[in-house]
Amino acid sequence: FTTNPSLMKAAGIKDYKKFAKAVLNIIRIKPVSFEIFADNTKDIEAQAQKIKTWAPNVFVKIPIINTKNKLNTELIGKLNKQGVKINVTAVFTTKQTKNLLKKIGNKTDLILSIFAGRIADSGVDPEIEIKKHLNLCKKFKNVKILWASVREPYNYLQAKQLGCHIITIPPSV
Numbered sequence: 001f002t003t004n005p006s007l008m009k010a011a012g013i014k015d016y017k018k019f020a021k022a023v024l025n026i027i028r029i030k031p032v033s034f035e036i037f038a039d040n041t042k043d044i045e046a047q048a049q050k051i052k053t054w055a056p057n058v059f060v061k062i063p064i065i066n067t068k069n070k071l072n073t074e075l076i077g078k079l080n081k082q083g084v085k086i087n088v089t090a091v092f093t094t095k096q097t098k099n100l101l102k103k104i105g106n107k108t109d110l111i112l113s114i115f116a117g118r119i120a121d122s123g124v125d126p127e128i129e130i131k132k133h134l135n136l137c138k139k140f141k142n143v144k145i146l147w148a149s150v151r152e153p154y155n156y157l158q159a160k161q162l163g164c165h166i167i168t169i170p171p172s173v
Contacts, residue, residue, distance in 0.1 A: 001023060001027055001030070001031075001032045001033070001168075002032070002033035002035075002061060002087065002113075002168050003033070003034060003035065003061075004035045004061065004089070005035060005037050016034075016037075017054070020032075020034050020051075020054055020058075021054065024054060024055045024057070024058070027057070028055070028057065029057060030057060031057055031059050031085075031087075031109075031111065031166070032055070032057055032058055032059065033058075033059040033060075033061040033087035033089075033111065034051050034054070034058060034059075034060065034061060035060075035061035035062070035063075035087075035089065036048060036051065036060060036061065036062055039066045039067050039068070040066070041072075041074075041075050044062060044066075044072065044075060045075060045078075045079065047060075048060040048062065048079055048084055048086075049084070052084045052085065058085065059085045059086060059087040059109070059111055060079070060084055060085065060086050060087070061086075061087040061089050061113075062075070062076055062079075062086055062087070062088060062089065063088075063089050063090045064076075064088050064089065064090055064091050064096050064100065065090070065096075071096070071099060073096075073099050073100045073102075073103045074103060076088055076100060076103065076104065076110075077100070077102075077103025077104050077105075078103075080103075080104040080105055080108050080110055081104070081105040081108070082108075083107075083108050084108065085108060085109045085110070085111075086108075086110050086111070087110075087111040087113055087146070088100060088110065088111065088112050088113060089113040089148070090113070090115055091112055091113055091114050091115065091133070092114075092115055092118065092119060094129070094132045094133060094136060097112065097133050097136050097137070098136060100112070101136060101137065101140065101143075104140070104142075104143075105142075106140055106141070106142055107142060108142060109142050109144070110140075110142055110143050110144070111143075111144050111145075111146050111165075111166060112133065112137065112143055112144070112145050112146065113146040113148040113168075114126075114129065114130055114133050114145060114146065114147065114148060115148050115149040116129070116130055116147050116148060116149055116150075116155065116158075116159075117148070117149030117150055117151040117155070118149045119149075120151065121151075126147075126158070127158055127162060130145065130147065130158075130159075130162050130164065131162060133145055134162065134163060134164070144165035144166055145164050145165050145166070146164065146165065146166040146167065146168060147159035147162075147164045147166070147167040147168075148167075148168055150167065150168065150169050150170060150173050151173070152173060153173060155167070155169075155173075156169065
């Protein structure tokens with residue numbers, strides 16, 4: 001299960017922590033990702049430290065880049081090495097993944113959410129791109145690849161055939 005600020009707003013969620021706790025009462029073992037709302041390093045770090053305490057299966061969802069087009073990889077690496085489980089979201093390029101892998105440790109779980117649907121929207125074959133990310137991450141047993149931005153049911157079969165570890169499918173699909 002994963003969510004983000006725009007989905008929360010669309011669903012009318014006003015109390016993020018209360019919503020998160022309700023979800024965590026239902027989902028107790030599988031990974032659950034809750035995204036930060038901040039856009040600067042200091043506030044992202046503070047929110048990540050709070051969110052990680054909500055349950056052992058919580059992953060803090062942090063975008064690979066902020067709204068100012070600045071990579072969050074330094075902070076993600078720091079938090080990962082401190083034991084914070086992270087879902088790195090909105091990943092598009094292998095350059096982003098390469099940069100991130102230089103910063104993280106090899107013990108704490110990390111989910112790499114590759115936005116396959118948006119990659120396909122740009123006219124690029126998402127299967128080719130996902131394969132590249134999977135190959136880059138082979139040495140990192142703590143890194144799982146997530147097929148994100150699902151557009152159609154067939155994406156499930158594509159993700160499965162490629163060996164993606166996780167796929168998030170919206171209710172509309």
